[in-house]
Amino acid sequence: MSTPPRCPVWIWVALAALVVLELAWFAHFWAEPLPNSGSGSGPRLTRSQLLWRSIPGLVPGIRNDRALLPQAARELSHWQNLPQRLPPMLAAAAIAGAALALGHLALRVLGLRGQLTRQERLALGGGVGASLLGGLTLVTGRAGLLTPWSVRLALFSLIAGGIASRLTIRDQADGEPCPRTPRAALLLAAPFLVIMALGSMLPTIDFDAIEYHLQGPKEYFLEGRIAFLPHNVYTSMPFNVEMLHLLGMEALDDWWWGALAGQLLVASYAPLTALILAATAARWGSPRAGWVAGIVYLSTPWIYRLAVIPYVEGPLCFYHAALAFAAGRAWSTAPADRPRWWTLVGLLAGGAMACKYTGFVSAVVPFAVVALADAIRRKDPKIVLRFAVGFGLVMAPWLAKNVMDTGNPVYPLASSLFPTRHWTAEQAAKWAPAHGPKPIQVRAFVDSVLDVAGRSDWQSPLFVALAPLAFVRRGHRRVALALSAYAAYVFLSWWLFTHRLDRFWLPILPTLAVLAGLGADALTGKVGTMVLAAILAAGIASNAVQCTTSLTGLNEWTADLTDLRTRVPRLLNAPLARLDAELPPGAVPLLVGQAAVFHLNHRAVYNTVFNPEILETLTRDQPTESIRASLADRGITHVYVDWHEIERYRSPGNYGFTSYVQPEVFARLIAQGILGPPTAFGSQQDLYAVVR
Secondary structure (H helix, E strand, C coil), X not given: CCCCCCCCHHHHHHHHHHHHHHHHHHHHHHHCXXXXXXXXXXXXXXXXXXXXXXXXXXXXXXXXXXXXXXXXXXXXXXXXXXXXXXXXXXXXXXHHHHHHHHHHHHHHHXXXXXXXXXXXXXXXXHHHHHHHHHHHHHHHHHCCCCCHHHHHHHHHHHHHHHHHHHHHCCCCCCCCCCCCCCHHHXXXXXXXXXXXXXXXXXXXXXXXXXXXXXXXXXXXXXXXXCCCCCCCHHHHCCCCCHHHHHHHHHHHCCHXXXXXXXXXXXXXXXXXXXXXXXXXXXXXXXXXXXXXXXXHHHCCHHHHHHHHCCCCHHHHHHHHHHHHHHHHXXXXXXXXXXXXXXXXXHHHHHHHHHHCCHHHHHHHHHHHHHHHHHHHHHCCCHHHXXXXXXXXXXXXXXXXXXXXXXXXXXXXXXXXCCCCCCCCXXXXXXXXXXXXXXXXXXXXXHHHHHHHHHHCCCCCXXXXXXXXXXXXXXXXXXXXXXXXXXXXXXXXXXXXXXXXXXXXXXXXXXXXXXXXXXXXXXXXXXXXXXXXXXXXXXXXXXXXXXXXXXXXXCCCCCCCHHHHXXXXXXXXXXXXXXXXXXXXXXXXXXXXXXXXXXXXXXXXXXXXXXXXXXXXXXXXXXXXXHHHHHHHHCCCCEEEEEHHHHHHHHCXXXXXXXXXXXXXXXXXXXXXXXXXXXXXXXXXXXXXXXCC
């Protein structure tokens, strides 16, 4: 009997070196303090400390009532409150169904539906449909046609049309077979998906969300139309994702409950992204590469955080993932299908920019260059034209909205290039240092690389652990090189052209997830599979523990929503919550220094720090009667001043705040008989009643 060939010694040496490197990386990752943990000058936590505190008895003194996983289980135990989630879940399901119907119609019109697997159709149909649905919402909202019943009827009609077309129209092919996902992968994904969904249906605690991501749709809903908001500059940026919140508010005829439906829809982009990443990695590698890419992405604490806080970076990550998939297909497809695929790439690029302006640099520019290169390579100018048409279908409504409102299609950006109304040179000068590029310094660059690699609070160790292995297998190297080049471009464009807010680099994660999936293909055989299993187990366990803590977001997953509706605002800003609770019905406060107003039940007059200060506009160099008339015209009954926020804005390195707002201004208004004496609503918050 012949003996099986022995494995070369160099393979064992390479595996041993890999094990050592992986152990060293995880040891470093777990020992690195989390930058945003701890309080004040106290010590910062490490991920290893979170792991040891997760199970009772691993650390002396950590009993069952203090261990992290039992605490998380208790947060999931209030099942009696789950029926409260049904209205936002039903509204979200209706909106998602309408988006899928639109997306599948778009794929059918393009003639691509039969070239996609079921999971690819689901992911691409959902993303493309959401982009188109956002544009339709904008157009109808500008016309003042959004009402609860018109939205409900439109959603029902789209869903019914989608079902009817599926039943009555036969495709030339039903799509390619879908690779089977191992049951173990589904089990690994399930806990993350459950807490993402539950976490997304909690009142948001993020400042940006309650200042504009949710506040803008709330104002549109209450006004009955989508209109220019001169007091909130952020609402003039692309708001395609925020249209989901507005649709939820209209469907439920309630701004607070509707926002929860929108937040659930934003969270749904995480599994859609995982699906398209799995499809991409499976096509370029193996089915195992596919499910590893999906799990690596879904288990990342940053992705959980994007699901439970209604940022737009979660949807933005989806469009970057879908662009990589669609551009790869467009580059290698048959000539007859090439223009169709490039139209889809254009739609997805438009979807990325419709999330936020940074998508222009990270998504539109690079894939437009790839489309141009393919057009030159194939000598087919229709490729660029079809890309442009797809992009325009999604972005044109948003650019046109800004042209009508301000004269500038990308307001408030590029005010030196376009004639811009409602935006002064002083505002532009204030905006630029706050949102423009930061100085180029070697130390800052190194720190940013370390943050992306793993120092960031919510990063996963699995990207660095697996992505470099994508270059090991010879058949993967060309794809790995292209993906790595794109990842480097996204990172450099973030570092060079933005103010380097940490979540702005997150569109790099889908590309790294595909690389991680391809890297998993390098670990073959029994020993390689064991190493891969150990890497995944260590990384997923670490990520899971962190996702279940309040370090990653509000985690009262099954709490009473009616209680949270009053408790969360008090936790975020007790004086402002007290103001909302104590003002009489119909009172309208003018807020000075405060713009995080979504949770207020009273209508408030406010402005962001980058808009003209309304108090200054109404009172500077104005006679008494003119001030009275201006306050009356706006219905203002009280003036609330948050000196704490004003001082924060005035602190070194912050945005700044107009020097006009001083205690002397209010003393003068009191002396003029315009305002009554102040009432303290906090240690640094005052309320003045307008004298009638």
